[in-house]
Amino acid sequence: MTTVPLLARTREELSSALSEARSQGRTVAFVPTMGALHEGHASLVRIARERATDGVVVVSVFVNPLQFGEGEDLDRYPRTLPEDLELCAREGVDVVFAPGVEDVYPGGEPEVTVAPGELATVLEGRTRPGHFAGVLTVVAKLFGLVRPDVAVFGQKDYQQLALIRRMALDLNMAVEIVGAETCREDDGLAMSSRNRYLDEEQRREAASLNLTLRAAQEGATYGVDVALDAARAIQRGTNGVDLDYLEITDPDLKPLPDPVPEGTEGRILIAAWLGQTRLIDNLPIVFGTPPEARTPAPPDREADPQNPTTPDRDGDS
Template sequence: MTSTPTLANTREELSGLLATARREGRRIGFVPTMGALHEGHASLMREAARHADVVVVSIFVNPMQFAPTEDLDRYPRTLPEDLEVCAANGVAVVFAPAVEEMYAGGFSHDKVRDGVTVHPGRLATILDGESRPGHFDGVLTVVAKLFGLVQPDVAVFGQKDYQQLALIRAMVRDLCLPVEVVGAETVREPDGLALSSRNRYLDPEQRRAATVLSRALRAARERATYGVPAARWAAMSVLKSEPLVELDYLALTGTDLGEAPENGEGRILVAARLGSTRLIDNMPILFTTPAERSA
């Protein structure tokens, strides 16, 4: 059974819709998105419903997190279909603001540089941050704005964007924001490809080739019992087998995205291009050394 969520386009409409819930002491769960919703987003909505009484989803393609050379104009806008996904997954309110509602006077990179934004720190300069300078400034700034408008008790983000999740948790901690951040597991296609709004850009041959990312991560996890170098070699061997993939980075790290431990839990992350489409993926990984295995 589905119920149509209420659509808010302005800050005032959003505040009015949530005022009653706040007065009644109901927990508000929040899922920020850029739209083009798929089952991965739906799983975040269901996770939010497990932690809250009222679920709010935002749909906003944030121009600040796109470089001038990136695919802002190409990014899919599918609001009617997105509202159907929200309705099917228990969402009460959808906040879909115009750019002018989130950036007073409209957006330009020059205008933003003169304003107040969130500086994400060193963690935003590695991995995706190295490949996309300024990207996480845009992500954290818009998430901070949305937290201020929605005032959620809990916010749910997918682990597929693991670096983003780590940075949002750091922002909440360092800026003392009263929001519980939940990281939900990555949802995958039956062949292992992580769900992404950008998957729709892939032609059939690229779509077939894209499964090499998850296959490389799984190969590394299988070899992680022989240490970090063996896990890296296994992943690279798989990635090199697919000529359509242009590797951006492959990183084996700790859970905090620092140096990978010799023994213990870590993360393996990959980013690559297939044609003009850039995809990311990651998985948890457990490293052990021969001495540790025999102990």
């Protein structure tokens, strides 16, 4: 049985929808989204419900213009509110907050924004300057409007998650930030609202992103260089994939130590263009014994990228 969520379009409607829960001290769990919801978002909602069993789950649907740069896909970003409401109803969401731009930015583009710091200058920030200032500003505003106890974000946008956690810590925001594992299609492609832009050939090629990350995970047994070589071997076998970056960092997106001790954890991150569509993904990685200290020598990773030895998909749910 589904429950139709209350749809709040304005700040006042949102405040009214949450007033009873706040007065009773019930937990408010929040999932911020830009809409075009899919099963990945549904998994975030389920985590939010687990954290607020007797509380209120709020999902926001807002395409934030502040985080789109010149020439990016703000105008064509999918807006599917009726379908989004159906998914929210199926997942038992209590309140959907779908404001207009004037409700989030009542004075126009804000003069005061959140400065994301040095972490916003690498990876996505290097390619999309100003993006994370827009992300953190809208998340801070949504936190102020919803006043959640807990907020759930996906790990697909790993740099975004790291920055939101840092913002909550540095600005003493009384909200717990939960990072949820990436939901994937059967071929390993990370679920994304932008996947719908891909044509049939691009969709087939997009599966190489996950294969690339998996190859690096396997190669990490032999160290950083082998992990990157294994990943690049997969990318060399693709057509129509324009690599933006492929990098390995520590879990906080900082450089790895040199040398990398055995058992060190890291993150491998990828971004690539397929036609006019830009996709990102990442996976955790653990490093083994450096190759010079290991026998026998590491296997040849120049294998056919269409027949890799890595698993087909990960265990993300």
